Amino acid sequence: NLEVVKVRDQFEIENNSALLYDRGNGNLIDNLKVFETPERIIVYAATDRGIGQTENHDRVVINAPVSQFAVLDGMNSAAPSQILASKILAFPDNLGRSLEEAESELKMRRIPEGTCLISAKLTPEKILKISQIGDCGAMVFDSKGEHKFSATHEVKIRTQTLPIDDMKEFGITQTSQKLISTFPVSFFSASYSGKPYCYDDIQLEQNDTVLLFSDALWCNFSEKEISIMIKHNNNPQDLFKKISETLMRKMLAEKSLIFAE
Secondary structure (H helix, E strand, C coil), X not given: CHHHHHHHCCCCEECCEEEECCCCCCCHHHHCEEEECCCXXXXXXXXXXXXXXXXXXXXXXXXXXHCEEEXXXXXXXCHXXXXXXHHHHHCCCCHHHHXXXXXXXXXXXXXXXXXXXXXXXXXXXXXXXXXXXXXXXXXXXXXXCCEEEEECCCCCCEEEEECCCCEHHHCECCCCCEEEEEXXXXXXXXCCCCCCEXXXXXXXXXXXXXXXXXXXXXXXCCHHHHHHHHHXXXXXXXXXXXXXXXXXXXXXXXXXHHHHC
16 A cells, blocks of 8 residues: 555565564664564554663564564563563464463573563454553554554453353342453463453554553553644654654653652
């Protein structure tokens, strides 16, 4: 499509699998890489050590051939995010096995730290499947910049409906439904024994914008701020640059405030 042609004029577009872990200088735009999925969807990806950090604990997984993507926010160490990211690459399209293999290696190597995760799988029908562990997140906006979906630290409860025949202990003799709330685990580690929190499928439309991110984004931007940036930046590379530069300014201001206090 026309957008792909425009991007090819500015970037070398890759269609392979990759694990990103740039050290960088705090500015995501300097580490930007561009990928294309079999559905001809353009993916912009970058990670950076952040301001004031000597090591990048985070990882970004791009499994372009199978349209699978993940952002991992390492906690106090790069080892858990690196191990889990490598397993996601080793077992594409099988997140459950990736988690099992990573848990086993963390135990074997006696690594106590953990990582958060947001994983997205895009089907050929352009249905997006989101899985979450911890406070990494995802947002989807339509072509006009209007919000369609959020998976953030604030979205913590999913309600399931299960059929039952009897609730006598509650004084009810017959009913057909029972509501059960489930909560996502806070992070992945060697002691992990649950499953990622899976959201309802999202049907993507032409020119939708999908963001996958660590907590650096939701800690510094509201959904309204991101929506405004999408509305005022007509192409993805301009949007990525605007988010990156604004995030850097906000984090520098926050760092200055902390030192001042």
